[in-house]
Amino acid sequence: xxxxxxxxxxxxxxxxxxxxxxxxxxxxxxxxxxxxxxxxxxxxxxxxxxxxxxxxxxxxxxxxxxxxxxxxxxxxxxxxxxxxxxxxxxxxxxxxxxxxxxxxxxxxxxxxx
Amino acid sequence: xxxxxxxxxxxxxxxxxxxxxxxxxxxxxxxxxxxxxxxxxxxxxxxxxxxxxxxxxxxxxxxxxxxxxxxxxxxxxxxxxxxxxxxxxxxxxxxxxxxxxxxxxxxxxxxxxxxx
Numbered sequence: 001x002x003x004x005x006x007x008x009x010x011x012x013x014x015x016x017x018x019x020x021x022x023x024x025x026x027x028x029x030x031x032x033x034x035x036x037x038x039x040x041x042x043x044x045x046x047x048x049x050x051x052x053x054x055x056x057x058x059x060x061x062x063x064x065x066x067x068x069x070x071x072x073x074x075x076x077x078x079x080x081x082x083x084x085x086x087x088x089x090x091x092x093x094x095x096x097x098x099x100x101x102x103x104x105x106x107x108x109x110x111x112x113x
Numbered sequence: 114x115x116x117x118x119x120x121x122x123x124x125x126x127x128x129x130x131x132x133x134x135x136x137x138x139x140x141x142x143x144x145x146x147x148x149x150x151x152x153x154x155x156x157x158x159x160x161x162x163x164x165x166x167x168x169x170x171x172x173x174x175x176x177x178x179x180x181x182x183x184x185x186x187x188x189x190x191x192x193x194x195x196x197x198x199x200x201x202x203x204x205x206x207x208x209x210x211x212x213x214x215x216x217x218x219x220x221x222x223x224x225x226x227x228x229x
Contacts, residue, residue, distance in 0.1 A: 043119075043220040105154070
């Protein structure tokens with residue numbers, strides 16, 4: 001079975017500051033990992049995914065994440081927050097041959113002017 | 114075009130009503146999914162269709178009945194729902210079943226369901 005844990009249900013950052021969202025996974029096999037963003041009253045949009053190629057993954061909107069097997073982590077970062085980054089962010093895991101995406105609890109990002 | 118379209122966007126129904134949620138994609142995807150998302154919670158998988166056949170049912174109550182009439186359409190038929198079924202219902206699709214390197218899962222904007 002696989003699971004992900006997102007540390008911090010809410011994160012508040014100032015505009016222009018670093019955004020760091022933490023995700024740790026548990027998996028018996030090397031997993032595929034994903035970050036999705038959900039803006040208010042919208043569906044989920046894929047930011048980036050790790051599928052066992054490069055450990056540093058670059059996504060859309062300036063986000064990137066690094067897969068660290070030794071730490072079982074896949075933290076999401078963005079160097080400089082914009083007001084438009086205010087949203088809910090979900091980390092998700094799936095087995096490589098998988099057919100089920102399992103989401104973490106989500107982290108709501110608030111960006112202060 | 115990477116769009117999954119869901120209708121209606123909002124639905125209010127009584128506990129004795131029968132209604133349906135609809136989902137459509139024209140990306141040639143052969144895997145389609147229904148997820149349920151309660152307020153301030155992550156999405157939870159309900160059903161998965163692969164090549165128009167039901168592949169996964171995550172022990173969903175029978176008052177939810179999925180249907181995949183063709184490769185572009187996915188329906189969720191609702192009957193005798195309870196107030197606790199009120200949630201955002203998300204449809205998604207991917208090229209094939211699974212999460213391989215080139216197989217991205219695309220989500221629709223969801224249908225907000227309120228059961229009164």
